[in-house]
Amino acid sequence: MPLSIDHIVIAVTDLDAAVRDYAALGFTVLPGGEHPRGSRNALVVFEDGAYLEIIAFPRPVPDFRWWQVLDRAGPGLVDYAVLPDDLDADLARARAAGIVMDGPIDGGRLQPDGTRIAWRSARPPEPDIPFLCTDVTARSLRVPEGAARRHANGVTGVAGVTVAVQDLATSVARYRAVLGREPVAIGGVPGLGFGLAQFRIGRQTLSLAEAQGPAAASIGEHLVRRGQGAQAISFYGPDDARLDEDLTHGASLEIVRDL
Numbered sequence: 482m483p484l485s486i487d488h489i490v491i492a493v494t495d496l497d498a499a500v501r502d503y504a505a506l507g508f509t510v511l512p513g514g515e516h517p518r519g520s521r522n523a524l525v526v527f528e529d530g531a532y533l534e535i536i537a538f539p540r541p542v543p544d545f546r547w548w549q550v551l552d553r554a555g556p557g558l559v560d561y562a563v564l565p566d567d568l569d570a571d572l573a574r575a576r577a578a579g580i581v582m583d584g585p586i587d588g589g590r591l592q593p594d595g596t597r598i599a600w601r602s603a604r605p606p607e608p609d610i611p612f613l614c615t616d617v618t619a620r621s622l623r624v625p626e627g628a629a630r631r632h633a634n635g636v637t638g639v640a641g642v643t644v645a646v647q648d649l650a651t652s653v654a655r656y657r658a659v660l661g662r663e664p665v666a667i668g669g670v671p672g673l674g675f676g677l678a679q680f681r682i683g684r685q686t687l688s689l690a691e692a693q694g695p696a697a698a699s700i701g702e703h704l705v706r707r708g709q710g711a712q713a714i715s716f717y718g719p720d721d722a723r724l725d726e727d728l729t730h731g732a733s734l735e736i737v738r739d740l
Contacts, residue, residue: 714732
């Protein structure tokens, strides 16, 4: 079951400001639309088919985890999704391995031109693992093609996601179940104070990091403030660069040279 990163979610308090700031960073930013819950989004779509969803909540949604994290910890990364080959089959396989997921859940949003797009998802209560998301309407409606995928900063796609986890062994087992594959590396990182396990899906690397000492304070801080889940994202591009977190609205983003 081939998988790829579907999209990465960044929650912000001011969508219009975020659109301007991501454009200033060299990204092509597209209007998204409005969800039934009232949230609004904008998109940054890449040549590899993945995209950033920049989302804001004009009114509180107290029972929705993304809003809860935004309200508690401020703007930044809140989740990410993988694209399954067959949502029903992959969900059944994950559940058979003991993974709890809600769904399938019908989702959709209304684009600014009035077009309604639809998808289905399955979401774990604990976000150390990604949620699954697949299209009902044509994928090109949710993930535009052509010039929309080209960016002035040269970014072409997602290189990796770093995920902060509380217990590395537990999360490794959960990733095995969801992805249906083994990690390519697992163990500690000498001198840096954290445990690491890495999974590969295509050219993308999912790195699970567990704090194991004071040198890994940033992982522990992330867990306290934002909980388990995506902590940092890297993109393929022409040169190494770390993006200004004032302009990324709290998201830890970097460009790595595509060799």
